[in-house]
Amino acid sequence: MPNIPFCDYKKLYLDYREDYLKIFDEVASSGGFIMQKALSDFEEELANFIGCKYSIGVANCTDGLEISWQSLGLRSGDEVICSSHTFIATASSIVMAGGVPVPVDIGDDNLIDPNAVADAVNPRTVGIMPTQLNGRTCDMEKIMEIANNNKLFVVEDAAQALGSKFKGRHSGTFGDVGAISFYPAKVMGCFGDGGAVITNNENIFNKAYQLHEQGRDPNGDLKSWGRNSRLDNIQAAILSFQLKKYINVIERRREIASYYNERLYELEELKLPPPPSVNGNHFDIFQNYEFMAEKRDELKQYLLEKGIGTLIQWNGKAIHQWEPLGFNLKLPKVEEFFKKAIMIPIWPYLSADDIKYIADSIYSFYRK
Numbered sequence: 001m002p003n004i005p006f007c008d009y010k011k012l013y014l015d016y017r018e019d020y021l022k023i024f025d026e027v028a029s030s031g032g033f034i035m036q037k038a039l040s041d042f043e044e045e046l047a048n049f050i051g052c053k054y055s056i057g058v059a060n061c062t063d064g065l066e067i068s069w070q071s072l073g074l075r076s077g078d079e080v081i082c083s084s085h086t087f088i089a090t091a092s093s094i095v096m097a098g099g100v101p102v103p104v105d106i107g108d109d110n111l112i113d114p115n116a117v118a119d120a121v122n123p124r125t126v127g128i129m130p131t132q133l134n135g136r137t138c139d140m141e142k143i144m145e146i147a148n149n150n151k152l153f154v155v156e157d158a159a160q161a162l163g164s165k166f167k168g169r170h171s172g173t174f175g176d177v178g179a180i181s182f183y184p185a186k187v188m189g190c191f192g193d194g195g196a197v198i199t200n201n202e203n204i205f206n207k208a209y210q211l212h213e214q215g216r217d218p219n220g221d222l223k224s225w226g227r228n229s230r231l232d233n234i235q236a237a238i239l240s241f242q243l244k245k246y247i248n249v250i251e252r253r254r255e256i257a258s259y260y261n262e263r264l265y266e267l268e269e270l271k272l273p274p275p276p277s278v279n280g281n282h283f284d285i286f287q288n289y290e291f292m293a294e295k296r297d298e299l300k301q302y303l304l305e306k307g308i309g310t311l312i313q314w315n316g317k318a319i320h321q322w323e324p325l326g327f328n329l330k331l332p333k334v335e336e337f338f339k340k341a342i343m344i345p346i347w348p349y350l351s352a353d354d355i356k357y358i359a360d361s362i363y364s365f366y367r368k
């Protein structure tokens with residue numbers, strides 16, 4: 001029986017072991033570990049790839065999001081509207097920067113619902129924080145319209161969306177500032193924690209730069225309080241290597257997603273994600289292939305017995321459903337989503353046989 005784990009972390013390294021050893025050797029023998037050429041090269045390559053003016057390597061995306069809010073001058077009690085369908089880091093970055101997250105429900109695409117955002121705006125609201133989840137960019141026209149009409153900041157949580165686009169424009173470049181994650185399981189992941197802040201705004205860049213580098217500017221002059229949240233040069237060099245192959249990686253994920261969609265669409269027990277590039281407006285990179293399934297828990301167990309690893313994201317809970325956080329909200333769509341949501345493997349190293357086996361197994365569960 002095949003054994004297909006949800007993610008084989010070792011493979012992410014072993015498939016290019018020789019290249020990575022060479023990269024490590026080059027950076028380590030140059031002695032440039034922190035804030036050196038490998039990092040500045042990567043920051044430039046990343047900004048070019050995304051089509052934005054500035055990118056700053058940071059220690060992880062959570063820091064990047066917090067730094068983003070601090071760069072915008074978030075003050076105690078300021079409210080920020082975010083999706084309840086996201087990782088806790090989205091909301092915690094608001095809290096750590098002194099603000100108050102206001103989670104709202106999702107739309108039919110499982111991303112933040114622009115109508116819910118509009119309804120939640122009140123005099124305390126200062127910002128909107130859409131999460132570009134599973135590698136899909138929200139309808140940013142609608143989000144930006146609400147932001148512009150109400151003079152709100154927009155920080156994009158693009159942790160899962162490097163290379164994803166809406167109407168040809170890259171995720172993370174619509175709002176004032178965005179942040180990306182290079183956590184190992186991300187479509188482009190390094191071998192530890194890593195992230196980037198991206199922006200087109202020079203003032204925000206200057207502020208974010210200082211905040212991630214002990215309050216210093218690029219010349220080393222102290223300008224403000226700050227912290228140490230730098231991306232290591234070795235991680236940056238690993239990411240530069242990956243960025244060169246990134247388009248192919250995305251294409252492979254999109255191919256696998258199309259295959260799953262074509263094979264599974266007949267099963268009315270499932271609600272599948274939209275196919276890649278639906279309507280030509282969205283270009284999705286499929287950080288995850290997540291869908292809603294009737295009898296989800298039985299399906300998960302059945303796939304496990306077939307040797308297929310799956311994931312129920314974030315322990316099956318939306319942000320507002322975590323009791324210790326004290327939200328007292330009912331958000332029916334995202335609650336329904338989490339009752340049924342499941343992720344199946346979508347890694348580029350999966351073979352044609354693997355993905356066929358996964359699709360066949362799901363099919364056979366519902367049509368034994």
Ligand SMILES: Cc1ncc(COP(=O)(O)O)c(C=O)c1O
Pocket residue numbers: 060061062063086087089090131133157159160180181182183193194195
């Ligand atoms: C939606 C979302 N936001 C933020 C983060 C935080 O990223 P990091 O782990 O790099 O801090 C993640 C990472 O899993 C994420 O998926």
